[in-house]
Amino acid sequence: MTTIERARSGRGRIDKRTAILDAAVKVFSQEGYAQANIDAIASLAGVAKPTVYNHFHDKETLFRTVMRDSADRSTARIIAAFATLPDDGADLAGELERVGHLMVECQLSEEGWALQRLLYAEAARLPDLYDEVVARGGIPALNVLAGRLAGLANRGHLEIDDPAVAAGQFMALVAGNLPALSALGTRPVSPDDLADAVRDGVRTFLRAFAAPARRRSSRRPRES
Amino acid sequence: MTTIERARSGRGRIDKRTAILDAAVKVFSQEGYAQANIDAIASLAGVAKPTVYNHFHDKETLFRTVMRDSADRSTARIIAAFATLPDDGADLAGELERVGHLMVECQLSEEGWALQRLLYAEAARLPDLYDEVVARGGIPALNVLAGRLAGLANRGHLEIDDPAVAAGQFMALVAGNLPALSALGTRPVSPDDLADAVRDGVRTFLRAFAAPARRRSSRRPRES
DNA sequence: GTTATTTTGAACTCATACGTTCAAATTGGC
DNA sequence: GCCAATTTGAACGTATGAGTTCAAAATAAC
Numbered sequence: 001m002t003t004i005e006r007a008r009s010g011r012g013r014i015d016k017r018t019a020i021l022d023a024a025v026k027v028f029s030q031e032g033y034a035q036a037n038i039d040a041i042a043s044l045a046g047v048a049k050p051t052v053y054n055h056f057h058d059k060e061t062l063f064r065t066v067m068r069d070s071a072d073r074s075t076a077r078i079i080a081a082f083a084t085l086p087d088d089g090a091d092l093a094g095e096l097e098r099v100g101h102l103m104v105e106c107q108l109s110e111e112g113w114a115l116q117r118l119l120y121a122e123a124a125r126l127p128d129l130y131d132e133v134v135a136r137g138g139i140p141a142l143n144v145l146a147g148r149l150a151g152l153a154n155r156g157h158l159e160i161d162d163p164a165v166a167a168g169q170f171m172a173l174v175a176g177n178l179p180a181l182s183a184l185g186t187r188p189v190s191p192d193d194l195a196d197a198v199r200d201g202v203r204t205f206l207r208a209f210a211a212p213a214r215r216r217s218s219r220r221p222r223e224s
Numbered sequence: 225m226t227t228i229e230r231a232r233s234g235r236g237r238i239d240k241r242t243a244i245l246d247a248a249v250k251v252f253s254q255e256g257y258a259q260a261n262i263d264a265i266a267s268l269a270g271v272a273k274p275t276v277y278n279h280f281h282d283k284e285t286l287f288r289t290v291m292r293d294s295a296d297r298s299t300a301r302i303i304a305a306f307a308t309l310p311d312d313g314a315d316l317a318g319e320l321e322r323v324g325h326l327m328v329e330c331q332l333s334e335e336g337w338a339l340q341r342l343l344y345a346e347a348a349r350l351p352d353l354y355d356e357v358v359a360r361g362g363i364p365a366l367n368v369l370a371g372r373l374a375g376l377a378n379r380g381h382l383e384i385d386d387p388a389v390a391a392g393q394f395m396a397l398v399a400g401n402l403p404a405l406s407a408l409g410t411r412p413v414s415p416d417d418l419a420d421a422v423r424d425g426v427r428t429f430l431r432a433f434a435a436p437a438r439r440r441s442s443r444r445p446r447e448s
Numbered sequence: 449g450t451t452a453t454t455t456t457g458a459a460c461t462c463a464t465a466c467g468t469t470c471a472a473a474t475t476g477g478c
Numbered sequence: 479g480c481c482a483a484t485t486t487g488a489a490c491g492t493a494t495g496a497g498t499t500c501a502a503a504a505t506a507a508c
Contacts, residue, residue: 016485032345034258038466048486053467121256121345123408130407138404165424172400177392180362183354184347200389207432240455262496272456277497455504466493474485 017055019045024066029114033063033122063122064129070115071137077106078141085148089157093206100174100198107175108194113185142167159211166209174201241279243269248290253338257287257346287346288353294339295361301330302365309372313381317430324398324422331399332418337409366391383435390433398425 023045027036038059042049056062081102085095106112115133123130142164149170150163160166177197182189247269251260262283266273280286305326309319330336339357347354366388373394374387384390401421406413 030348032256032258032349034256035349037464048488049466050468050487051485054484059466117344117348120341120408123410124254124341125256125259127407127410130410134404134407162424166428168401168404169397169425169428172396173393176396176400180358180392183351183358184344186347186351186354200386201393204390204393204432208428209431261494272458273496274457274498275455278454283496450508452507453505456502458500460499461497463496464494467491469490470488472486475483477482478480 016045016047016051020047020052020055020062021066021069023047024062025070025111025114028063028066028118029110033059033118036063038062060126064126067115067118067129067133068136070111071133074106074109074112074115075137075141078103078137079144081106082141082144082148085145085152087148087151087155089152089155092152092157092210093202096170096202096205097198100170100202101194103171104175104178104194104198107178108182108185108189110185113182117184142171145170156211158209160209169208170201170205173205174198176201240269240271240275244271244276244279244286245290245293247271248286249294249335249338252287252290252342253334257283257342260287262286284350288350291339291342291353291357292360294335295357298330298333298336298339299361299365302327303368305330306365306368306372309369309376311372311375311379313376313379316376316381316434317426320394320426320429321422324394324426325418327395328399328402328418328422331402332406332409332413334409337406341408366395369394377435380435382433384433393432394425394429397429398422400425 020041023041024036027041027044031037031040036059038052039049041062042052045052052062056065081099084102085099107116119130119133146163146167149158149160149166152158153160153163158166174197178189179185181193181197244265247265248260251265251268255261255264260283262276263273265286266276269276276286280289305323308326309323331340343354343357370387370391373382373384373390376382377384377387382390398421401424402413403409405417405421
């Protein structure tokens with residue numbers, strides 16, 4: 001089943017499989033699940049229709065595979081971006097903006113939007129697929145960011161009660177405007193608007209969570 | 225065409241039309257556009273199929289009407305909620321939480337999620353519909369909230385540079401966790417989780433935008 | 449009651465598209 | 479060169495569903 005298994009088994013032609021997946025992600029994201037045409041996918045992949053059914057039992061299996069792969073790619077990108085956030089707190093605003101940019105660019109990518117739109121579209125029909133994508137994507141990414149923020153808080157650069165909450169709020173603040181800006185990914189976003197949105201989000205995040213400059217309290221409870 | 229026109233023209237049976245729309249919103253939101261079946265809508269509305277085509281020229285027209293009506297209802301609810309935000313700044317945190325609750329409940333409603341999922345699903349295919357819904361829904365609602373926040377800022381209860389940005393960030397902070405919490409509207413949200421999310425959002429919003437207690441920025445001294 | 453309009457049921461047309469079948473061609477391993 | 483697995487093309491069966499047609503029935507206006 002897995003890419004690796006097939007590659008080792010020898011006989012299966014791995015390139016056909018990936019060609020089908022590449023074509024499928026394009027067609028699904030342009031047309032949506034129901035409107036996507038298997039013949040179109042086969043033709044775009046340069047493959048005969050029975051070959052598609054040879055690799056993927058039916059349309060739903062193909063769709064699920066596409067969504068899983070897409071989620072894995074996006075997650076890897078976002079986690080890599082978060083991992084570059086330094087712990088030392090130097091130029092915190094600049095670093096948060098940089099990471100915020102990487103994050104939104106991942107979501108703004110063709111594939112990021114496609115994944116999100118398809119998830120929304122099919123969540124009601126395939127709730128387990130939604131759960132799986134969240135488990136593979138959103139949750140790990142959020143955990144990584146929460147860990148970085150917790151590190152910054154421990155070193156006194158941020159004042160954070162709950163790192164997971166703060167991580168979610170960072171994402172909401174920085175990326176919350178993206179759907180409106182890009183019309184759900186159907187229109188290009190001007191780099192200036194994007195930079196403004198990220199900057200505003202980071203500024204508000206820091207207004208809420210930046211540790212007071214004078215005090216270098218590692219942990220200062222605000223109220224009981 | 226409009227409800228009112230039809231009601232005055234007399235001959236058209238207005239109740240059939242609304243019954244069709246009610247049925248259509250249910251079927252569309254459960255099945256999605258492509259999977260939605262006109263026969264099912266007609267049957268659920270207690271109406272013959274040609275009657276559907278008598279009121280709405282084709283499936284897409286019916287869909288667009290459903291989306292517009294749904295957007296109008298949601299917008300009216302949210303704007304009504306925002307309008308109850310008092311200007312005087314008394315119990316600001318409590319009031320923001322109350323309004324935040326009204327806002328997320330609107331989005332959490334069956335219809336709110338249906339609208340959002342269908343928008344995401346069909347945005348690529350019907351970009352103009354997306355624009356129309358945003359123009360009727362998101363933008364007016366955001367403007368009303370921005371106006372309220374600006375009022376609070378003028379009276380010295382908030383410290384806000386750009387009310388529109390702050391309004392968008394309020395929505396992002398308070399509602400940003402909803403998709404994950406409710407699995408895009410496919411699962412019920414526990415009232416406790418919901419209250420936590422709203423409280424966390426409002427707390428962060430106030431940490432970023434609350435006017436410092438000592439300084440009386442503009443007009444009104446803080447009464448305490 | 450008369451009349452114009454709407455509604456209804458049922459059957460029909462037509463297009464789309466999933467998934468299958470199968471014999472022939474191709475491929476890769478040995 | 480031989481064999482086993484895969485691929486291919488093209489046709490097919492089948493299902494689904496949008497939108498139409500039409501004559502009969504129901505309805506509202508006058």
